[in-house]
Amino acid sequence: MKKIINAMVLGVTVLSGSAYADTTLNLVEVITSPKRTELLKQQVAAFEAANPGTTVEITSLPWGQAFEKLATMVSSGQAPDVVEMPDKWMGVYGNANQLENLESYYKDWDHAATLSDKAQNMGRLVGGDLYQIPYGFYLRAMFYNKTLFKQAGIEQTPHTIEEFKEAARKVSELDGKYGYCLRGSKGGHGGWLMFSSIMNGSADFFDSNGKSTIDSEGSKQGLSLLVDIYKNGWAPKDSVNWGFNEIVAGFYSNTCAMLDQDPDALIAIADKMSSEEFGVIPMPVGPSGKSYPVIGFAGWSMFSSSENKDQSWKLISHLTKPESNVDWAQFVGVIPVHKGAEQDQHFSSEQFAGWFEELNKPEYEPLVFPHHLKQFGYFADVKLIEGGQELLLGTRSVDEVAAEWSEYLTEAQTEWLENKK
Structure with missing residues (x-):
């Protein structure tokens, strides 16, 4: 009888542990196109495979109405865990204390050393705190x-x-x-x-x-x-x-x-x-x-209301690690954020020379808008x-x-x- 009770207790423990491990993250994409969303789904699928028990639900908002739709979600208490954050919006949500400060996560990130200084500076434009990990630069x-x-x-x-x-x-x-x-x-x-x-x-x-x-x-x-x-x-x-x-x-x-x-x-x-x-x-x-030349950026941010912050950070770090970032940057048309990206065969072509010249020569100072x-x-x-x-x-x-x-x-x-x- 004692063995049966112990087995029952163990079963309940296992079931409750499994239920606790099952996590659903909500991710909102705002610069949306069908092919772009498909690539995002592929990268998210790789994250889910590496994190059993975690499911990511993707909501893709059409760009023309994205700002209003996201604002409605946030005001109604349905803010996502992770959001694609364009530079122009950082001041809106960052100044309202609605974004999670990522500094504590970033300092322990395996890829922190390769993230370019410019990317770090962009992520800290609002109040000096890291409210996003940029995934690329839009440089004129x-x-x-x-x-x-x-x-x-x-x-x-x-x-x-x-x-x-x-x-x-x-x-x-x-x-x-x-x-x-x-x-x-x-x-x-x-x-x-x-x-x-x-x-x-x-x-x-x-x-x-x-x-x-x-x-x-x-x-x-x-x-x-x-x-x-x-x-x-x-x-x-x-x-x-x-x-x-x-x-x-x-x-x-x-x-x-x-x-x-x-x-x-x-x-x-x-x-x-x-x-x-x-x-x-x-x-x-x-x-x-x-x-x-104007430099814009976008990246991944976490809303401070997220109830799954550790897993949300894991998702952000997966989407912005060097391997994911190079694939993403090639597909969506941005300059990658990790050091040495210009050595990649795709970005070392003659067509990209003008952009990297602007990033590396002193006569060119990329223009950062007052997103604060x-x-x-x-x-x-x-x-x-x-x-x-x-x-x-x-x-x-x-x-x-x-x-x-x-x-x-x-x-x-x-x-x-x-x-x-």
Whole structure:
């Protein structure tokens, strides 16, 4: 009888232990496409195989509604354990103390030593704490059409802003061709901020008193540069409404000869054009002799409300370890985050030389947006686009729009500084 009771107790113990070990993690993907989601599922399946008893449920949100849908999930108490976190959103959730500080996990991570300094810095942009492990950089460089350059008589690729303008002018003299694929609609904020920084000769968005620099004379010259390109007819007239798909199609269809874009554009362009037809060079330098190509990033974060933090960290570390990261970066079109990635056969090709030159040469200083501001997402997605289109269409002046943008950013920075005290 005693043996039977002991066996029953042991059985209950085993069953309860098994039930305790069974864990379900919720992961939300926000930069979604069918093929991308399939790769994520493959990497998650490998994680599940290595962690018996843990299941990962993936929710893929369409990018156009992702911010609103995720915000609704969080506000209703249904925040996921792990989330794909774009740079613009870190300030929103990090400043609200809704993201888990990953520092304690990171210091014991087997791959901490190979994560690049830049990736670590990006993950700590909000409050100096590590709120995400980035999986890649979206770094701007200049695509150029070798065929159109040759037809326009351009012998050297542009290194300076003046050479960039001259190349745009020459190509635009060809029948039905334009020098530059301008992004006037969704996602176009990067162009306005990048060219204003290049012409201003600084990557600083604020002065020592917390005032925005976007209404400085140098920055306004950068805004005027894009306005002049559009008004001169060096960019297609309908580019005022162009987003990512339109500018990329404009380039590979030989409509316009230059395009500043991240490595994710390389996937579609390389599918339509041969390496003999296009190249990628660093962004042109401004009057200061320096250039400030926009650098964006995304990565994996953990919500502090997660009830399975240890397993959530295991999932993040699996998705961002070097082997997973190289495969992911190649597929989605980002620069990998681990040291030595440029030695990989895929990233050592001529097409990636422009991006790694920007990362390694002192005349190029990647431009990091003020993601510490919770208002920056709205500023980038709404105010910059609306104001930029008004500039292109000539309904408002550069002075007016720059003053409005500066006031908005200064108020946001002032609030942030006050909250730090």
